[in-house]
Amino acid sequence: MATRSTRKLVSRLSNDDRTADIMAAARAVISAKGYENTLLSDIARQAGVVEGTIYRYFANKRDLLVKVVEVWFGEQLAIDSHLESISGTQNKLRYIAWRTLDIIRREPVLARFMLMELRPDPNYRSTAFFEMNRRFTHEVLALCRDAAERGEFLNDVSPNMLRDMLHGCIEHRTWAFLRGEGDFDIDEVADGIARVIYRGMFAQQVATRSDIGMAIARLEELAARLERKLDGG
Amino acid sequence: MATRSTRKLVSRLSNDDRTADIMAAARAVISAKGYENTLLSDIARQAGVVEGTIYRYFANKRDLLVKVVEVWFGEQLAIDSHLESISGTQNKLRYIAWRTLDIIRREPVLARFMLMELRPDPNYRSTAFFEMNRRFTHEVLALCRDAAERGEFLNDVSPNMLRDMLHGCIEHRTWAFLRGEGDFDIDEVADGIARVIYRGMFAQQVATRSDIGMAIARLEELAARLERKLDGG
DNA sequence: GGCTACTAATGAAGCCGATTCATTAGCGAA
DNA sequence: TTCGCTAATGAATCGGCTTCATTAGTAGCC
Incomplete structure (x- = not known):
């Protein structure tokens, strides 16, 4: 030719x-x-x-x-040993959200490709990318599951849901960023997500009727003792 | 020709x-x-x-x-007067999430088009679609803002963040549904979102065990003082 | 150093959609 | 009935990705 x-x-x-x-x-x-x-x-x-x-x-x-x-995404995942050094479930949540937002901010084209091309793929779950992403998001799952097992979190919402709330919110924000709207304050976003999820799941040790009953019993006991003294004196 | x-x-x-x-x-x-x-x-x-x-x-x-x-999206917005009849912020949140998920379930292809084609558009904000979507998501904003003003919600996370958490989570779930994964239990998803957001933002006016413990300590202190007086007197 | 076999690299042709535009035909007005 | 307007036509064009027969480096062998 x-x-x-x-x-x-x-x-x-x-x-x-x-x-x-x-x-x-x-x-x-x-x-x-x-x-x-x-x-x-x-x-x-x-x-x-x-x-x-x-x-x-x-x-x-x-x-x-x-x-x-x-390859690009793999490079991002590699830098990833800071999480263990953070204490407190809410702080860990905040850090995970922050780090994800930071990757997006630094590599918006990559983020866009992930959101537009990889995730919609019908056989996404059998791609290498899915496996990498699974490891990445596994942190949130493990964190929430542990917290639930320790009794720090309630048990009534599945960790999968919580992971989706975290990542879903991040992605939603990401679109606005990718379109060039606003200033993408990643600290504020990460803090808000962590705060709502943590507070929403925290198994708060609130006072029950039996706590109050015990308090009343104790007061009655003290009052009775004083009364006896007064009567006796 | x-x-x-x-x-x-x-x-x-x-x-x-x-x-x-x-x-x-x-x-x-x-x-x-x-x-x-x-x-x-x-x-x-x-x-x-x-x-x-x-x-x-x-x-x-x-x-x-x-x-x-x-046009399709406009049709969905039209059927929309049920919300007012629902009482309670959490129930309203659940209904909004549920209704959105239901639209997606009924028209997955169009939902996909929205997510893939309309939202990434650089001048999305000047499209008719954006304006419609704004009215649609405005419900969540108004709900959260009202709750904050009434003192039902805390003030430390912006209503925009909450809206993004709700819609972000829904969208994240939607992708799994569009790829044909799992069974898309919209009741569970709507309930989980509403629960976490509501509990996460609720300005809880409850007494904790430590509150009661402090109360008891104070009473014991008072009782001790009385007792000393009696003993001394 | 020349010969051979192998296969990387070439780029023109093919293909498959969206898009254009000169041409044709339906239709309403005069 | 004719005229003028413009909706509808569909062949041609265009802009990408993809294929494949052809060409030419290169390594191994003598």
């Missing part, structure tokens, strides 16, 4: 090198132009190859972008 | 009639095949017109589908 004279090949690299090149190019393009505006031809140009070459390494455009975002 | 012999025109209708035909066809196709699988040619065939005709009435495919969803 192509004439001999126009053909020029770039150097032949190992599979790994070429894959890395293309993914780096894709990452650069996607983060510069946003997901919907990313063309395969842009990626190819940036990587210094031709569009067809990409299909030797990736099944299709979406496959490429998913792999890029998986 | 076209030869005289092959050309056949459908009857010419008023603009409104033809617009309605196309929108009805679009709605049928999108709800049968899902948004990503909806082709303009499907819609045209269903409407009994040719693809090009659609461009006389709508700027492009997206414009058509947005208008379809706007």
Whole structure:
């Protein structure tokens, strides 16, 4: 097809090198132009190859972008040992929310891709991404479950619901941020979420009728003793 | 271009009639095949017109589908007078959440369109859809604000945050439903959301065990003082 | 150092939708 | 009945992704 004279090949690299090149190019393009505006031809140009070459390494455009975002997301998850050093369930909740919001603030394009492309995928649950995300959100589940077992939290709302409230609220806020509305005060948001969930689930040690009954009994006992003294004196 | 012999025109209708035909066809196709699988040619065939005709009435495919969803969403908002008859802030919250979940359950494809196409739109805030959605979510805002003013709710988390928690959680659950996971128990979800938010914000005027303990300590102190007087006297 | 086999890289062609626009035909007004 | 307007047409275009027969680096062998 192509004439001999126009053909020029770039150097032949190992599979790994070429894959890395293309993914780096894709990452650069996607983060510069946003997901919907990313063309395969842009990626190819940036990587210094031709569009067809990409299909030797990736099944299709979406496959490429998913792999890029998986790596990206994995990097975010890696930095993650601070949680244990925080004490108190409410503080832990606040930190988890804050950290998630912070990732979103730093990498809005990534966040958008997650929300738009990965989560709606019908077989999301069998993707590598799901597994990573599961580990990520597992913290909230474990935290709430522990609190319930220790008696700190009530038992009447499932930890899954609480996790969804936390992440759902974060995502809802994220959309406003991604559209460029307002100033995205992540401290305020994280604090509000943690506060409402914690207070909403806290198994408050309120006084019961029997507590009050005991108090009355004690007062009656004291009064009786005084009375005896007065009578006797 | 076209030869005289092959050309056949459908009857010419008023603009409104033809617009309605196309929108009805679009709605049928999108709800049968899902948004990503909806082709303009499907819609045209269903409407009994040719693809090009659609461009006389709508700027492009997206414009058509947005208008379809706007009308649909408007219908949902119309049925909406039950809320006032419900008493109690928590019950109202539960009803609002339940009703939203119910709309989603009945029209999952359109719900998906809202979440995927309308909300991410950069000029979402200037769309008719935003205005409708504002009225829709305004109920939650008003409810929480009123409760705060009456002293039923605490003042330390903004009503906007609470609204986002409610809708965020609903949306998060919706994705799982749209992917066909689990059974989408909307009663449980609505109840959980309302419960956590209500309890989390309720300005609880109850006595705690420590309050009663302090009271008892104070009484014992008084009793001791009396006793000393009697003993000394 | 030349030859061969292997396969990475090429890029033109194919394909599949949305979108455009010159042409045609229905319809109401004069 | 004719005329003018414009709704409807559908072939052509366009803009992406994807395929695949062809070309050319490269490593291994003698």
